[in-house]
Amino acid sequence: MTYNLGISRIDELVGDIKGGTNIMMIGPPMCGKDDITNIIAYNGLINKNAAVIVSTREPGKNVLDWFESRDLSIPPEHIGIVDCVTRTLGFGAPDTENIKMASSPVDLTGIGVKISQFFERFWMEMQVKETRLCINSLSTILMYSNLQTVFRFLHVFTGRIKAANALGVYVIEDGMHDEKTIVTLKQLFDGMIEIREGDDGYQIRAIGLSPKPTPWFDYEIDGVNIVLRG
Amino acid sequence: MIIETGIPALDDHLHGGVPQGKSLVYYAYPGVECNVFGMQTVHRAISEGGRGIYVTSSTDPRMIRDLFKEFGWDAAEYGDRFVIVDGFSGLVGADSPEQYVVSNPDDAGSLTQAIKQVMEDAREPSVIVFESLSTIMDLCGESATLDAIEEWNRYAMLYDHVVVYNFTAWPYSEDTLAHVKGDIFNSVVSIGGITEKVIFGQYFGVRKIDWDEVTKKCILFKVLKPGGVRVYLPKILVTGPFDAGKSTFVHALSTRAVSVDRLGTTVALDHGHVDHRGFAADIFGTPGQERFDPIVKLLSGEAMGIFLILDSTNTADFVRAKHMLEITESMGLPVVIVANKQDLEGALTPEEIRRGLDMAHDAPVMPVVATSREGVFEAFDVLVDRVMEAGSI
Ligand SMILES: Nc1nc2c(ncn2[C@@H]2O[C@H](COP(=O)(O)OP(=O)(O)O)[C@@H](O)[C@H]2O)c(=O)[nH]1
Ligand SMILES: [Mg+2]
Numbered sequence: 001m002t003y004n005l006g007i008s009r010i011d012e013l014v015g016d017i018k019g020g021t022n023i024m025m026i027g028p029p030m031c032g033k034d035d036i037t038n039i040i041a042y043n044g045l046i047n048k049n050a051a052v053i054v055s056t057r058e059p060g061k062n063v064l065d066w067f068e069s070r071d072l073s074i075p076p077e078h079i080g081i082v083d084c085v086t087r088t089l090g091f092g093a094p095d096t097e098n099i100k101m102a103s104s105p106v107d108l109t110g111i112g113v114k115i116s117q118f119f120e121r122f123w124m125e126m127q128v129k130e131t132r133l134c135i136n137s138l139s140t141i142l143m144y145s146n147l148q149t150v151f152r153f154l155h156v157f158t159g160r161i162k163a164a165n166a167l168g169v170y171v172i173e174d175g176m177h178d179e180k181t182i183v184t185l186k187q188l189f190d191g192m193i194e195i196r197e198g199d200d201g202y203q204i205r206a207i208g209l210s211p212k213p214t215p216w217f218d219y220e221i222d223g224v225n226i227v228l229r230g
Numbered sequence: 231m232i233i234e235t236g237i238p239a240l241d242d243h244l245h246g247g248v249p250q251g252k253s254l255v256y257y258a259y260p261g262v263e264c265n266v267f268g269m270q271t272v273h274r275a276i277s278e279g280g281r282g283i284y285v286t287s288s289t290d291p292r293m294i295r296d297l298f299k300e301f302g303w304d305a306a307e308y309g310d311r312f313v314i315v316d317g318f319s320g321l322v323g324a325d326s327p328e329q330y331v332v333s334n335p336d337d338a339g340s341l342t343q344a345i346k347q348v349m350e351d352a353r354e355p356s357v358i359v360f361e362s363l364s365t366i367m368d369l370c371g372e373s374a375t376l377d378a379i380e381e382w383n384r385y386a387m388l389y390d391h392v393v394v395y396n397f398t399a400w401p402y403s404e405d406t407l408a409h410v411k412g413d414i415f416n417s418v419v420s421i422g423g424i425t426e427k428v429i430f431g432q433y434f435g436v437r438k439i440d441w442d443e444v445t446k447k448c449i450l451f452k453v454l455k456p457g458g459v460r461v462y463l464p465k466i467l468v469t470g471p472f473d474a475g476k477s478t479f480v481h482a483l484s485t486r487a488v489s490v491d492r493l494g495t496t497v498a499l500d501h502g503h504v505d506h507r508g509f510a511a512d513i514f515g516t517p518g519q520e521r522f523d524p525i526v527k528l529l530s531g532e533a534m535g536i537f538l539i540l541d542s543t544n545t546a547d548f549v550r551a552k553h554m555l556e557i558t559e560s561m562g563l564p565v566v567i568v569a570n571k572q573d574l575e576g577a578l579t580p581e582e583i584r585r586g587l588d589m590a591h592d593a594p595v596m597p598v599v600a601t602s603r604e605g606v607f608e609a610f611d612v613l614v615d616r617v618m619e620a621g622s623i
Contacts, residue, residue, distance in 0.1 A: 087289070087290060087293050088290055088322070090290060090292050090293070092293055092296030092297075092299075094300060094455075095455075103288050103289035103290070103293065103297075104288055104289065104290065104318070104322075106287070106288040106318070106321060106365060107288035107289065107362070107365070108288075108364075108365070108368075108398070108400075109258075109260070109264060109265065109288070109362055109364060109365070109396075109398040110265070110288065112260045112261045112398070113261060113262065113263050113264075115261070116261035116262070116423070116428070116429045119428040119429070120428050120429055120430050123427060123428045123430070124428070124430045144321065144322070145368055145369075146368070146369075148368075149368035149400075152400040152401050152402070153260075153400065155401055156260045156261075156400065156401065160261070160428075163425075163427055163428075164427045164428050165427070
């Protein structure tokens with residue numbers, strides 16, 4: 001069981017990512033992390049993977065719209081969204097086929113239950129064994145819970161990703177956390193996707209997924225493509 | 231007085247429920263549904279005319295009644311017998327609509343203040359449910375929370391309240407987990423997941439009670455919306471000779487059922503979902519003809535119990551029925567004989583059928599009219615009892 005990110009040159013340099021890999025994605029605000037996260041999920045969906053996206057900043061409906069507005073040919077029943085936003089706005093929306101509600105970003109119990117329910121459905125009912133989990137973002141979760149709490153939660157779920165041979169992607173806002181937080185969390189991950197601000201827009205690279213870090217690439221987001229330059 | 235949890239098989243194993251003044255923790259493996267247990271318990275108390283107090287820690291109090299509603303429990307109807315202690319709004323800096331508010335949810339002392347207040351104000355022994363003890367522990371720290379729990383439990387004892395905690399067992403220190411499982415609560419109910427790559431089944435079992443003996447046993451469950459926690463029997467077979475009424479029986483028991491028939495007789499499966507008295511079951515009808523015996527054997531594989539359906543007027547079929555019984559009994563599964571078509575002229579009595587099949591005197595033979603549903607749920611109850619006794623779940 002192997003995975004690709006859907007970021008052309010980086011995929012070539014990194015090669016197949018083996019099942020059970022957990023990746024931290026870290027980058028500054030406004031660099032398109034939401035899109036990149038969704039594109040990684042999307043790249044799984046077009047390859048018949050399933051994708052579970054934990055959304056802490058956007059209502060689940062918006063995330064689903066992102067996919068539906070871009071490509072109607074992906075199997076919608078393979079998308080699972082854990083919505084941590086809608087109920088904090090005071091809306092009592094029930095779970096749907098694609099969207100399950102957690103109470104809030106503090107509700108780690110609920111988030112964990114909903115992730116597990118999607119994994120069960122994809123594995124047992126639909127027999128889809130390749131699943132991607134994207135948590136977007138850990139930074140929001142860290143606003144409400146302390147580092148130790150988030151570490152415990154991630155310790156459990158990075159372990160589940162390994163057990164299920166899935167791919168985990170965890171988004172972090174660069175500049176929002178102290179060094180200790182980043183160093184502590186890094187221990188849980190096999191590699192990183194790093195984004196930084198270059199002279200001419202943002203740059204991206206992968207580190208820890210191949211013997212050497214990939215070079216930095218300038219990029220632009222075009223629909224469901226991350227176009228690399230340089 | 232004893233407070234029922236509202237989860238039938240669990241109340242049995244608690245010897246009725248939780249006595250006043252005692253505490254219970256639902257101790258859950260991460261990823262397994264846990265909060266519904268506490269909700270079901272507080273709902274039960276209120277629907278029996280009691281008072282319920284719900285301490286929220288990770289959910290906006292405005293959402294709580296909606297959450298109950300998803301299970302079909304209308305908290306709006308509880309009026310002032312349902313009280314929320316708001317341990318959430320303070321965390322996100324929101325104004326609280328509730329009377330009882332924890333000003334600093336990350337301070338155990340602040341929680342204790344609100345909890346003591348609500349316990350004192352309650353005019354009668356009540357049920358207090360903590361939505362998420364693990365969230366409190368995350369916010370207030372492990373040792374401060376353990377100390378606070380002891381204080382809350384003591385206070386509850388003083389006022390004859392029952393305190394129930396939902397707890398997700400994240401990897402806290404071993405010491406903390408040992409206390410939670412061991413000494414600080416009067417009773418512990420484990421909620422676990424059956425895992426292989428992913429969690430694909432959930433069970434609960436009593437781990438500790440200090441007012442009676444513990445029978446260690448794992449009981450599978452499912453969470454239904456509406457409905458809540460249901461003891462789950464994933465596979466009950468319905469077998470028997472051709473035309474005995476298997477398909478009719480499956481449909482009579484089920485809230486939802488499908489049959490795939492060919493040439494008028496079952497060659498594929500009848501499949502139905504039963505939701506009855508706290509039990510949920512998936513039932514499967516098997517083909518009756520002899521040539522399908524290998525399929526019946528195959529299907530019996532993971533089954534938990536079997537209904538053998540007989541047409542009570544058709545003694546010619548009894549030899550065949552006896553044979554099918556042998557196939558299934560060789561699997562060591564609990565069986566209930568359904569003496570169907572009792573409405574017809576010449577139907578043999580259950581006693582006559584028992585003798586005709588040469589069965590033990592205590593073998594359950596239940597009189598049923600599947601077409602009118604008469605006796606079908608009684609037969610279900612008897613099989614469920616047998617399955618639960620057999621300890622096969
Ligand atoms: N009078 C009477 N007829 C029944 C009863 N149960 C089933 N039947 C009839 O018996 C026939 C066979 O029933 P069916 O469920 O298809 O049997 P199967 O072959 O075992 O699945 C149908 O015509 C049913 O209407 C019953 O309790 N009383
Ligand atoms: Mg039939």
